Amino acid sequence: MRTLVTGKQMKAVDAHAITTIGIPSMVLMERAAFAVAREVKGILKEEAGRLAPGASVWSVCGTGNNGADGIAAARMLFLEGVSAGVVLIGQPEKGTEEFLQQLKIARNLGMEILSREQWEELCSQGGMRCRVLIDAIFGVGLSRQVQGAYAECIRRINGLRQEGAVECVAAVDIPSGVHSDTGQVMGEAVSADLTVTFGWEKRGTVLYPGRSLAGRVVVENIGFPPLDSLKPEVRDGEDEEEIPYACTYGPGDLERIPERAAYSNKGTFGKVLIVAGSENMCGAAYLSALAAYRTGAGLVKLLTVEENRLILQSRLPEAILVTYTAGQLMEGREEFRKLIDEQCRWADVVVLGPGLGCGAYVEYLVEDILTMACSPVVVDADGLNTIAAHPYLTSYYTENIIITPHLGEMARLTGQSIPQIRENLVETAAEYAAHYGLTCVLKDAATVVASREGGIYMNTSGTSAMAKAGSGDVLTGIIAGLLGLGMDETESARLGVYIHGRAGELAAEKTGCHGMLASDLAEAIGSAMDGKKAGNAAESVWQSRDSEEKR
Numbered sequence: 001m002r003t004l005v006t007g008k009q010m011k012a013v014d015a016h017a018i019t020t021i022g023i024p025s026m027v028l029m030e031r032a033a034f035a036v037a038r039e040v041k042g043i044l045k046e047e048a049g050r051l052a053p054g055a056s057v058w059s060v061c062g063t064g065n066n067g068a069d070g071i072a073a074a075r076m077l078f079l080e081g082v083s084a085g086v087v088l089i090g091q092p093e094k095g096t097e098e099f100l101q102q103l104k105i106a107r108n109l110g111m112e113i114l115s116r117e118q119w120e121e122l123c124s125q126g127g128m129r130c131r132v133l134i135d136a137i138f139g140v141g142l143s144r145q146v147q148g149a150y151a152e153c154i155r156r157i158n159g160l161r162q163e164g165a166v167e168c169v170a171a172v173d174i175p176s177g178v179h180s181d182t183g184q185v186m187g188e189a190v191s192a193d194l195t196v197t198f199g200w201e202k203r204g205t206v207l208y209p210g211r212s213l214a215g216r217v218v219v220e221n222i223g224f225p226p227l228d229s230l231k232p233e234v235r236d237g238e239d240e241e242e243i244p245y246a247c248t249y250g251p252g253d254l255e256r257i258p259e260r261a262a263y264s265n266k267g268t269f270g271k272v273l274i275v276a277g278s279e280n281m282c283g284a285a286y287l288s289a290l291a292a293y294r295t296g297a298g299l300v301k302l303l304t305v306e307e308n309r310l311i312l313q314s315r316l317p318e319a320i321l322v323t324y325t326a327g328q329l330m331e332g333r334e335e336f337r338k339l340i341d342e343q344c345r346w347a348d349v350v351v352l353g354p355g356l357g358c359g360a361y362v363e364y365l366v367e368d369i370l371t372m373a374c375s376p377v378v379v380d381a382d383g384l385n386t387i388a389a390h391p392y393l394t395s396y397y398t399e400n401i402i403i404t405p406h407l408g409e410m411a412r413l414t415g416q417s418i419p420q421i422r423e424n425l426v427e428t429a430a431e432y433a434a435h436y437g438l439t440c441v442l443k444d445a446a447t448v449v450a451s452r453e454g455g456i457y458m459n460t461s462g463t464s465a466m467a468k469a470g471s472g473d474v475l476t477g478i479i480a481g482l483l484g485l486g487m488d489e490t491e492s493a494r495l496g497v498y499i500h501g502r503a504g505e506l507a508a509e510k511t512g513c514h515g516m517l518a519s520d521l522a523e524a525i526g527s528a529m530d531g532k533k534a535g536n537a538a539e540s541v542w543q544s545r546d547s548e549e550k551r
């Protein structure tokens with residue numbers, strides 16, 4: 001498990017380390033700069049291991065402590081014989097104490113220091129070429145939209161990178177212009193190849209678009225005290241609501257999956273009831289059931305319309321089938337309720353929604369399941385659309401419910417627009433989960449899981465190959481399968497999302513990114529649950545100099 005922090009939390013850690021613990025600010029900064037310089041040196045190194053001749057580095061620095069890191073990193077490279085210079089953006093005289101100190105050191109050493117105007121002139125004359133450009137304009141202190149000269153400077157950096165004048169852009173802490181909490185671009189943002197971040201990964205490099213802009217992320221422990229040593233008042237600010245530390249999972253977290261006991265039977269691993277499918281729509285039900293079995297469920301029963309009987313029986317003979325007709329549901333309400341009651345009593349887990357359609361009878365079905373289920377219920381797709389269309393159904397929400405909306409479904413549930421939700425992914429999921437006391441899996445390229453107690457998980461596995469019909473149905477089956485194995489709602493949702501992404505990566509390795517189908521994804525679940533399997537593409541993007549486990 002890796003911890004993710006907001007900018008504010010990181011500043012609180014900084015303040016705690018410096019003020020309460022007494023680690024001098026410059027000591028932390030020197031370690032931060034050393035880490036950046038080391039990574040840059042790695043890029044500059046020739047295969048033989050020596051610095052490339054004529055290797056040049058420009059460090060483009062703001063006047064806060066991010067800029068101070070940038071100057072210090074350039075100085076360390078300079079002292080190792082690299083031709084490294086500094087570009088200053090903003091008014092140096094207004095810089096932080098650390099910035100002024102670092103600038104003084106660089107000046108005393110005779111380093112080349114350009115103003116923004118001088119740099120612009122150099123660029124416009126085509127004289128601006130370098131192996132590595134260090135982006136140290138803004139770090140976690142970015143507090144508003146980037147405009148004017150700063151925006152121009154960021155556009156210039158991106159332009160140089162695009163035209164090949166700069167081979168590699170290395171961002172200090174976070175690409176300048178990316179919001180450290182939401183990953184949103186604040187007007188303009190640097191597109192980096194590498195980001196060296198300090199202490200813990202920032203939420204903004206896990207959420208999109210920040211994640212695409214950060215490139216490879218290296219997490220460097222620069223000597224901060226552990227997060228749990230912080231007093232709550234330091235951690236959360238004085239008058240602000242508590243913001244939890246978010247987390248993400250990696251292959252090591254697959255150990256959370258319970259062992260399959262030798263002395264067991266099919267009932268041991270959970271009975272999953274999948275309420276899904278409608279006339280001409282049986283694929284979703286099939287994929288969800290297949291995924292539940294592939295995740296390890298002992299028994300999967302499909303409750304679906306009579307029209308789907310034959311096809312589902314032939315596609316997935318392992319599943320038990322119980323069918324109904326729309327007429328039976330609408331006209332024989334009491335009889336139908338008895339049937340639902342019986343099925344709910346049988347089930348350890350219920351999936352409600354994939355491919356249910358929007359027939360008038362679906363409202364009754366959703367109501368019956370929500371009122372009668374006595375086990376965790378995973379609500380997806382048309383289950384959620386029905387709830388959005390009939391808001392009284394939210395009164396049946398319980399703490400055992402996991403909802404898995406994509407942005408469109410979340411927009412219907414909350415009445416917000418999709419762009420609004422996309423910009424506030426974490427808040428939207430967290431507020432909904434807290435308001436209704438359930439678990440909310442808000443699906444996006446970086447899916448967020450918000451638990452009813454306030455915990456936040458952000459997913460880092462997966463591939464764009466998964467953006468295809470049926471992918472969400474597979475996720476419901478995986479989460480249901482994990483619930484069946486005995487995991488709680490939060491853990492099943494988090495690990496389910498992680499395994500789903502990992503299965504996508506493994507499947508895409510075989511089929512290629514364009515050709516993958518949701519059924520390929522379901523077939524890869526077994527391998528994805530195996531921690532020893534290689535091939536977590538997303539994971540390889542992150543490197544940690546000091547793993548979370550060691551702290």
Ligand SMILES: NC(=O)C1=CN([C@@H]2O[C@H](COP(=O)(O)OP(=O)(O)OC[C@H]3O[C@@H](n4cnc5c(N)ncnc54)[C@H](OP(=O)(O)O)[C@@H]3O)[C@@H](O)[C@H]2O)[C@@H](O)CC1
Nearest residue numbers: 025028029032064065066138139140141142143144145173
């Ligand atoms: N000892 C430590 O503390 C350590 C800190 N560390 C490093 O410090 C970084 C945080 O430093 P920081 O807090 O100084 O903030 P930083 O990101 O440099 O930006 C603030 C500056 O930007 C300005 N500004 C903001 N938004 C703007 C905008 N849109 N447009 C224009 N200006 C804008 C803002 O101006 P102001 O708002 O004050 O007018 C201020 O001048 C952190 O990411 C890490 O790299 C590490 O070395 C570890 C030890």
Ligand SMILES: [K+]
Nearest residue numbers: 138172174176
């Ligand atoms: K930066």
